[in-house]
Amino acid sequence: MNRHQLVEQIFKKKSFLCVGLDTDLRKIPPHLLNDPDPIFAFNKQIIDATEPFAVAYKPNIAFYEALGPRGWASLQRTIEYIPKHCFTIADAKRGDIGNTSSLYAQAFFDEKSSGLNFDSVTVAPYMGRDSVTPFLEFADKWVILLALTSNEGGADFQLSTDQSGEYLFEKVLRVSQTWAHANRLMYVVGATQTQWLAQVRRIVPDAFLLVPGVGAQGGSLAEVAKHGLNADAGLLVNASRSIIYASNEPDFAEAARHEARLMQAEMAVCLAQLRR
């Protein structure tokens, strides 16, 4: 999916909601455990229920990988099921030397090889340029680079300052713009760090930001929108647990739909204030 198509979906659905498919066998409603593929059975109902209100879906790959080959099979079924007008994110946080990053790109982008055909993958920046650029050799596929993460340990290195006073996450934002255009490169910026969001926006005015940490992790959607929106929206705000685990009963999909609809309604108000 290219940027034009993504922006079109956002303004059509009046939503920049991304639903995180962090699907955990220990947390899904127990009645689903009798299904031959409980993970996919859960995801399918979540997707059906939330699709009118969401523009993107983000499976965190760890949840599938932890189950070995059967987890990868559930992931394949899930990605195949997501409607093509939704943007898909492999939240994998990969990154390796060049020829190996090419294989990770193949894993998430090349359906013939791996059975997966995501629109984008999250990548850790520690190994630098040649760990990132191989992902961009696939047409219309995106890299979403970790910049400032929402976890406590995010401060350990990302807030290191260099001799000019620049934070490491700022350097990642600045330098990576020389690797790819904002039509192919997004950034992860945690919503628990809203004090930094305006600063991120100054460094990358055009880029899309993937913002996790709204909902269960405690970030505020209004604050994120205030500091993060640009003319193309430029935001994908992710909510995982607050939507997919809104209920643990047979009505879980309806409860998820309700939560997604609430977030979409708040997003519609934010988008209406944009001049386009």
Place this chain on the structure above:
Amino acid sequence: MNRHQLVEQIFKKKSFLCVGLDTDLRKIPPHLLNDPDPIFAFNKQIIDATEPFAVAYKPNIAFYEALGPRGWASLQRTIEYIPKHCFTIADAKRGDIGNTSSLYAQAFFDEKSSGLNFDSVTVAPYMGRDSVTPFLEFADKWVILLALTSNEGGADFQLSTDQSGEYLFEKVLRVSQTWAHANRLMYVVGATQTQWLAQVRRIVPDAFLLVPGVGAQGGSLAEVAKHGLNADAGLLVNASRSIIYASNEPDFAEAARHEARLMQAEMAVCLAQLRR
């Protein structure tokens, strides 16, 4: 495998060689492609041939992941096949927020969940402490943290200096020692960076270093040993392509054995110079 057992193997085999199982369908001898699982068929013969000279095996996970579920099945068979006295490394370069890193730990360490039972996993440090420590909750399992990598882009951020002049990779080494003991935490230090190896050793005198980049990537074993060895050896030197692709003919395993034996012989000389 604990540190005592690893050190014992190194001095018993007079080797600190790690064989990288970067097994690529496009590079293995063509006659293997008729096998129901060509990747495992190749790995099995490489392991049989090199095991007398190697103390560790390191599959780079990208090579398996690129093939989807069947790649994970090949990886499971490979790990199950490696003799238990060899140290196994999942070169996965993972790392995510705490509860998600726990799932990656499950993926590589918890055989009941994923079918994999590695001794260690490589982890990227960008997300900090709570992205690393969940891996240490499994007894006798190791984290191998990226410090200074052998690729060109390694310099992009790893050689950023802070206000006191400390490089980012030095900060990673220094700070991470407060997270775990050297009996559970190793570091990746690229062999193409031998000028830095002595400096790394000053910061982490006791830790094991996993050194890739010897062989095909051009690093020198003698230089690595000179700057990197400590009283427990403290080194695992990895070679991938120079061993596993030494020949593309039906004699590939014999050729791999020959290359591994040459490296082991050089390592035996280095180890004999240690006072123990």
